[in-house]
Amino acid sequence: MDGIKYAVFTNKSIQLFEKNQYTFNVESGLTRTEIKQWVELFFGVKVIAMNSHRLPGKGKRTGRIMEHIMHYRRMIITLQPGYSILPLRKRNLNT
Template sequence: MDGIKYAVFTDKSFRLLGKNQYTFHVESGSTKTEIKPWIEGFFGVKVKAMNSHRLTAKSRRIGSIVGHPIHRRMIITLQPGYSIPPLRKKRT
């Protein structure tokens, strides 16, 4: 679970759920071969395809230091018949 940060919930990611595709933010150095076995093992699904792209870097300033955090987003397509249960936040 070191490579995956969190699931992404945007308008596009909700549209992709209809195509059995799920979107996750991952560490910038993670590769498809590292993420695929983790997804299959943790969720108990079979991955058909994985697409990844780097998001545009927005500059962040902390004091006099300016940095550009780099994120990578992966779109994971599952084989037919498999799905990941919805990730819900527990209400208190």
């Protein structure tokens, strides 16, 4: 799936692991249902909630005008109790 870029490992996203929430950067053109279906199929988990916000893109200057380009958005995915995405937890705890 080309739409999901990568998992995010920041201080806040590491704290969200305790609440069974995982953070991913995704393409801005994907819908919430597409992302939910992909996560459920790829990781074999059940998603109960998804929150998203758009991150400010890089600035592009054309003459005197400064434009901001949206490249991706961040999704915080909450899983049902009892489910987890183990490869993300193991990699995160060892670093």
